[in-house]
Amino acid sequence: MVLSSTGPAPSAAEVLHARYAGRLPVSLEKLAGPEHGVVELPLHVSWSGLRAYDLDRPGVRMGFYRTVLAEGQHEDLVTLLNRDLLLAQWPILRTLISKHVWQVWEEAFPELATAASVAA
Template sequence: MTAQSPSISPLTTAGVLKKRYAQRLPRSLDDLTGPVHGEVTLPLHVAWSGLRTYDLDRPRLRMSLYRTVLAEGQADDLATLLNWDLLLAQWPVLRTLVSRHIRLVWEDTFPTLRQVSAAA
């Protein structure tokens, strides 16, 4: 039996999830150049079952699309499917619908999101 090095701590589930979500973040919120109106069909690697096409002009569907992309999308998906203006407008409610790990990673990286939530 070998002793664990004190400098190496076991990974926690929270740490693994935060790292996973942080690696997907855009460099800037300006990189989120997705559509504002119309229908969007998510790629299979983002939505592999259930609803895949969302109408951005319907608020509930738009919120559902953003929730799915934040949870399952890769960096390129975030940039092409999400729009900065829509994310900002929806964030006060959207932040309550995503996991705590997603919320913390996004708000820690982009303090504007935390500020808009506090003002709402």
């Protein structure tokens, strides 16, 4: 009988963590997305439902950020998300996204964790 030397398969949490971590920008300063106006998400980010979001409407903007954080690839994150808006919304936004997503972002960018703790 031959046993695998690769060890146990990674858990679902480990797979998700690696997936989201691999998409991150180098720094929050790389997030150069728009601050205002209507933005249409590409089909690979939003394949059903709402695709056009008015960033001047706070509730709609929150849904936009939630979708991009969950479904966007690296290039989507840097071109669609805006650093200042992300920081401002983070305390509430982190409660609307999966634990895997917010943990990866807060591990990589401590200023997000600080923003969340200051607002608490």
